[in-house]
Amino acid sequence: MNAKIPSSSIRVDLQLIADMVEPGSRVLDIGCGEGTLLDYLNSFKQTDGRGIELSMAGVRKAVAQGLSVIQGDADTDLKDYPSGAFDYVILSQTLQATRNPKLVLRDLLRIGRRAIVSFPNFGYWRVRAGLFFGGRMPVTKSLTYQWFDTPNIHFCTIADFIALCAEEGIQVEKALSLNAKGLVRFDGGGLLANLLSEQAVFLLKRS
Amino acid sequence: MSDFLNLDDQSADLPGHRLVLGPDAPLHLDCGIDLAPVTIAYSTYGRLNADKSNAILICHALTGDHYVAETHPLTGKPGWWEELVGPGRILDTDRYFLICSNVLGGCMGSTGPASINPATGQPWCLNFPVITIADMVRAQVRLIDHFGIDKLFCVIGGSMGGMQALEWASRYPDRVFAAVPIATAARHSAQNIAFAEVGRQAVLSDPEFKNGDYPLHDTKPSAGLAVARMAAHITYLSEAALHRKFGRNLQGRDTITYGFGADFQVESYLRHQGSTFVDRFDANSYLYITRAMDYFDLAGDHGGQLANAFRGTKVRFCVISFTSDWLFPTPESRAVVHALNAVAANVSFVEVESDKGHDAFLLDEPEFHATLSGFLEGAAEHRGLPRRRETP
Numbered sequence: 001m002n003a004k005i006p007s008s009s010i011r012v013d014l015q016l017i018a019d020m021v022e023p024g025s026r027v028l029d030i031g032c033g034e035g036t037l038l039d040y041l042n043s044f045k046q047t048d049g050r051g052i053e054l055s056m057a058g059v060r061k062a063v064a065q066g067l068s069v070i071q072g073d074a075d076t077d078l079k080d081y082p083s084g085a086f087d088y089v090i091l092s093q094t095l096q097a098t099r100n101p102k103l104v105l106r107d108l109l110r111i112g113r114r115a116i117v118s119f120p121n122f123g124y125w126r127v128r129a130g131l132f133f134g135g136r137m138p139v140t141k142s143l144t145y146q147w148f149d150t151p152n153i154h155f156c157t158i159a160d161f162i163a164l165c166a167e168e169g170i171q172v173e174k175a176l177s178l179n180a181k182g183l184v185r186f187d188g189g190g191l192l193a194n195l196l197s198e199q200a201v202f203l204l205k206r207s
Numbered sequence: 208m209s210d211f212l213n214l215d216d217q218s219a220d221l222p223g224h225r226l227v228l229g230p231d232a233p234l235h236l237d238c239g240i241d242l243a244p245v246t247i248a249y250s251t252y253g254r255l256n257a258d259k260s261n262a263i264l265i266c267h268a269l270t271g272d273h274y275v276a277e278t279h280p281l282t283g284k285p286g287w288w289e290e291l292v293g294p295g296r297i298l299d300t301d302r303y304f305l306i307c308s309n310v311l312g313g314c315m316g317s318t319g320p321a322s323i324n325p326a327t328g329q330p331w332c333l334n335f336p337v338i339t340i341a342d343m344v345r346a347q348v349r350l351i352d353h354f355g356i357d358k359l360f361c362v363i364g365g366s367m368g369g370m371q372a373l374e375w376a377s378r379y380p381d382r383v384f385a386a387v388p389i390a391t392a393a394r395h396s397a398q399n400i401a402f403a404e405v406g407r408q409a410v411l412s413d414p415e416f417k418n419g420d421y422p423l424h425d426t427k428p429s430a431g432l433a434v435a436r437m438a439a440h441i442t443y444l445s446e447a448a449l450h451r452k453f454g455r456n457l458q459g460r461d462t463i464t465y466g467f468g469a470d471f472q473v474e475s476y477l478r479h480q481g482s483t484f485v486d487r488f489d490a491n492s493y494l495y496i497t498r499a500m501d502y503f504d505l506a507g508d509h510g511g512q513l514a515n516a517f518r519g520t521k522v523r524f525c526v527i528s529f530t531s532d533w534l535f536p537t538p539e540s541r542a543v544v545h546a547l548n549a550v551a552a553n554v555s556f557v558e559v560e561s562d563k564g565h566d567a568f569l570l571d572e573p574e575f576h577a578t579l580s581g582f583l584e585g586a587a588e589h590r591g592l593p594r595r596r597e598t599p
Contacts, residue, residue, distance in 0.1 A: 048553070056558060063525065063555045064577045066585020070526075070544055070556035077548070085551035 010040050012182030013199060017090060017116050020174065020203045021045055025087035028052070028111065030074050031094035035062030038069070050086075052077060075099045078107035086112040093199075095119045096152040102164065109170060109206050118201040121177070123157030123194040141180050142198050158194040165204065174203035221280050221316045223250045223273060226353050234311070234345055240336040244325065247350050248316025249273050249308035252292055253300035259356045261592055263298060264347060265307040266364030266371035269496055270436075270488055272315040273307040281487040287569055295595065297580045302593055303360065310371075311346040312338045312495040320491035321422065332491055333419035340367070340503045344374045351382070360590055361583065363387040365568035366535065367496070370503050373543065376524065377505055377516040385523040385586040387579065390532050390568045392539035393505040393513055393546070399534065402442050403497040406435030410490045419491050432490045433481030440480045445531040445564035449473060506546075513546035520547075523589070524554040525582040527575060529567040555582055 010018070014037045021027060023045045029038050032051030035058075041047040051069035053059045062069035074091065075098050089112030091104070096119050098104045108115035120142050121127075130138035137147040145152065156164070158177060165172055175189035177197030186193035189200065226247045228234060233243035250273045255262060265275055265288065276292035278285060292298045298305055309317035312335070320335040327334075351359065362375045362383050369391025376386040395403070410416060413431030417424050441449075453473040457463065460470065469475040509515035524547055528540035537558050547554040559575045561567040567575065584594065 050553065056560070060557055060559075060574060060578060063557050064581030066581050066588065068523070068553050068555050068585075070548070070554055071558060072544075072556075077545075080545045080548040082549060082551055 008040075008044065010036055013118060013178060013201065014040070014092065014182075016176055016178070016182065016184070016201050017092060017118060018045065020116055020201075021047065021088055023047070026085070027088045027090060028081070028086045029090045029092070030078070030108075031092060031097075032062060032067075032069060033058045035065060035067040035069055037090070037092065038062070038067050039065060042067070074104050078104065078111060081107075081111045083110050084113065088112050088114050088116055090116045092116075092118045093120065096154050096156065098154065101154045101156075102168070105164065105168060105170070109204060113205070114173070115204040116201065117161075117204060118199060119156065119161065120152070120199050121158050121194065121197050122155040123159060124198050125195050126198075128195075140198070158189045158197065158200050159191075161200070161202065162189050165202075169207045171205045171207040172202055173205050174201075176201045221248065222277075223248055223316060225249070225316065226350055228349055232349075234342070234349065236336055236342045236345075237339040238336050242318070242336060245311065245318045245346060245349075246316065246322070247308050247311075247318075247346050248313075249306060249350060250275060250277065251307075252276055252298075252305040253303050255304040255354060255356070259354070260358070260360060260590060261302060262304045262306060262351070262354070262356050262359050264351065264359050264362045264375070265298070265305055266347070266362065266368035267307060267310065268364070268366040268368050269439075269500065270484070270493075271368070272313065273309045274315075275305070275307045279487075282483070290571060291576070291579075297576055297583065299595055301596065302587070306350065306354070308347055308350050310343045310367075310496065312343070312492060312499060314489035314492040317346070319489065320419070320495055321489045330422045332422065333494075335491070335495060337498055337502075338495060339499050340370045340374050341378065343499065344371050344378065347371070347375075348379065348382070358382050358384055360592065361385040361387060361586065363389070364391075365389040366391055366565065367500055369535075370500065373505055373516075374503075376520065376522045377509075380517075380520045380522055383522050384590050385525070385582075387525045387527065387582065388540075388543065389527045389575075390529055390535050390540075390565055392535050393503075393516070393543050394507065394539075395501045395503055396539070400501045402439065402534075403501055405438050407494050407497060409434040409438070410494060413490075416490065419494075421490070427485065428490045429482075429485040432485045432488065432493060433478075435493060436484040436488075437477040437481045440477060442534045443564055443566040445533065445562055447531060447562040448564050451562070452476075513542060514549035517547055517550050517552055520550060520552050522552070523586050524552060525578070525586075526554060526556045527568075527578060528558045529561045529563070529565070529572075529575075530558060531562045532565040532567065534565040 027047045027049045029051045038049040052072040059071045089108045127138040177186040177193035180198045228245040230243045233241035276286040276289045294301045309315045312319045324331045364372045369388035372388040410431040413428035415426045416428040456472040458472045458475040505516045506513035528537040544556045557578045
């Protein structure tokens with residue numbers, strides 16, 4: 001077996017998340033897939049990284065790479081973790097697939113001192129236009145599912161998310177709005193960002 | 208020389224190493240007794256490195272022994288994890304020092320009910336103190352002390368071996384870097400105890416058992432022990448595995464016989480399992496070891512909170528279960544994982560897809576091996592041990 005060489009190039013949106021993480025911190029990546037981000041963080045940010053992944057196939061691949069990953073569900077398994085156990089809890093492109101996003105968000109900021117959340121923006125103009133002009137549920141480059149087979153059951157817009165954070169007393173430390181390729185369009189979550197961005201990455205902190 | 212002395216001599220002839228704890232260093236057991244002398248029979252593979260940081264303790268299951276990767280002296284079969292052990296393999300003898308000892312209470316060289324009670328000069332039989340998983344681990348600790356090893360790189364085991372791995376990590380967290388409990392649980396469930404009891408009753412009700420004193424009467428409760436093994440063996444497999452292997456196939460005949468001979472292949476197979484088992488295993492050991500498993504309850508030892516068993520642990524865990532294991536089903540492993548999460552421990556958890564039942568941990572399961580390999584490589588890196596050499 002060859003020695004594992006961590007990849008120094010990851011998806012742009014994952015890179016943005018990685019850039020928000022202080023070196024040497026304790027990180028929990030929820031919905032970590034095969035562990036690409038974790039592997040990067042452990043290798044290049046010297047983090048103590050753990051992961052939770054719903055699909056056993058993803059878990060097996062991650063563990064076989066030497067990552068500390070368990071099979072688990074963001075909706076049911078976060079309650080096990082003690083408060084303040086991690087410096088960062090990351091939820092990448094998963095919030096919209098949870099059954100109770102509000103409780104998940106609360107748990108993220110209970111377990112972690114900070115949370116990093118990324119999600120597809122349902123306020124993106126093509127999504128709005130698809131529904132407005134087409135009269136059909138929007139299918140875009142970043143939202144490829146049909147309404148009947150989508151795992152995404154709780155879509156929100158950037159504005160919705162900011163409103164929820166305010167309601168929950170969560171402080172937004174950073175809000176990046178991105179295009180489909182993950183390039184930053186706006187630093188912040190204003191009206192234009194909500195209209196012109198396909199996805200968003202938020203760095204959150206308990207107030 | 209009487210028969211029972213011959214019996215003990217026979218076990219003294221078994222290959223492998225021995226450590227004897229004399230009367231000056233008795234083993235303090237959970238039941239309150241100080242046991243001495245205690246012999247610990249063990250095998251090792253590979254070499255201990257200079258800073259003694261590369262030792263892996265392998266813990267065997269109920270009817271296993273320390274012949275992990277060598278021909279079994281009684282059955283002539285390959286070691287039970289022979290596939291995993293060797294140069295360049297997952298348990299890489301080029302890099303790791305592997306230790307496996309026969310459990311306390313066992314019958315392959317370590318002190319157990321067939322050993323001589325120094326107070327009487329006769330085999331202990333049922334006078335042997337009832338031992339626990341923690342007692343087995345205490346004996347292993349003494350063996351590790353004997354090697355001067357402060358901290359094991361890893362403790363690994365399946366089934367009862369997994370219980371020992373959990374016990375090690377819980378009770379001696381500073382002496383374990385990584386722990387791999389496989390197809391196991393933090394307690395014996397009611398169903399587990401029920402099956403163990405069926406096995407014990409089969410032994411106890413054999414007229415040759417003679418209240419455990421059968422060695423003194425030059426006999427053995429073979430029929431009872433064979434039935435115990437047959438019943439237990441079913442629990443190690445799965446419905447799917449049994450069906451795939453045997454279906455309703457008839458054994459050496461074209462039609463059913465309207466009798467109670469072994470018409471079906473599965474009957475013949477179980478009878479064979481039973482009859483070969485009694486040639487290599489002591490019935491009293493079977494009683495003691497199954498009882499040790501029954502008594503195992505890590506949460507019970509910690510105020511009913513399993514998480515308390517691991518509070519503050521720095522041990523890296525890899526918990527592995529198998530989908531078709533109904534003896535130690537995945538929820539048991541998940542309970543361990545939840546407890547470890549509750550103390551923010553470093554844990555990996557994989558449920559391996561297999562239809563081979565509980566015994567899958569002993570079989571060629573590529574996904575299991577990939578998981579184990581990945582975890583050990585990651586742990587070795589954190590422990591500062593060399594990576595596996597690239598195979599040409």
